[in-house]
Amino acid sequence: MWQSLSLPQSQLCLSTVLKCGQSFRWTVVGTSPNQEYRLCLRDRVVCLKQDTATLFYRTVLPDPQPSALHLPLRQAETLVWLNDYFQLDVDLCTLYAEWKTRDKVFSSIETRFSGIRMLRQDPFENLISFICSSNNNIARITKMVQNLCKHFSAPLLSMPDLGDQQIQLQYHPFPLPTALAAPNVEQILRDLGFGYRAKFIQKTAHMLVEAHGDAAHSFLLGLRNTSTDKARDELLKFVGVGRKVADCVLLMSLDKKEVIPVDTHVHQIAIKHYGLKGSLSSKSTLTPRLYEEINTRLVTIWGDYAGWAHSVLFTSDLKAFSSYGVDAAGHSALPSPPPTPSPLKRKSSAPETTDVGLPSLAKPKRRRRAAPPT
């Protein structure tokens, strides 16, 4: 059933990488020792777990099971997918070592933040997910993406929960562009609590289908072989896609490993530790000019894989100062992390709750802000 791949946690820390805000679709089942992560692809569900030296993987296929002859083939495909998705040909240890020699701040990062690498995601899923990310947090984005799959994509298969085998969990692939392009999609998404992003998603999907039809997906994939600037220009044409979201997609699914998405958080880090201008306290607006400055400065420091380095810094900061992603026992897959604060301290952020509720059926409210008193 389970197959294994020799892989130290210094090369990949599943619990962090799958839950740090790159992909929002991995689910965790089971509890601490027997915990596994599951992701629904187009034709199968991939299950993962790991110990200190090994990555275990399992392929689950929909009902008409393949003959005993074909099963090994499917499993081989999963292995190919894993190598691609986790970019396992990139040696993370070499990169960490390189970043540490280049950057003092980086060398102060604790070893418990090793194994953080960039996933190579599907560009459409990545694009839509990050359109959801504006003015938002990981917990809610995750819920939104799950709802998106549940409502716009037929379930591929169901399999039992780990804790309670009685419970069947359904797995849906990410919706195709055509499924999100229909005009009525906006209202459905609004009812699902997507807010103003509902329109962005429908419009973006529509633009994609309108311009490329069934080749929409391969158009996006083609941007992997396009220059960073050209690819970014293409992404910026979509509605709800600004510089930050475009850069996320460039980095996370289009192989632009040097790109650093600059959000307010990265902005703050840049000010505190890398001498960029801006005020620490006030919400000084991140102008395009300043965005570029931060970007070039950090690329100069970190080099070719700057986007990957940014992800490590961002994630370590996030995990050090929020309960997000680590439960009270701190059972990340890493051995007992020392409770030392990271040097990348920032103003404390509210811990994100993980309650799973029904999608809120909010009534669309139109409320204009009252005119200021004269």
Next chain:
DNA sequence: GCACCACCCGCA
């Protein structure tokens, strides 16, 4: 080029 502002929702 840059500074505001509204926009959905959830949690202060």
Next chain:
DNA sequence: GCGGGTGGTG
């Protein structure tokens, strides 16, 4: 009121 932002306006 404010968030891992964007689009529209002045």
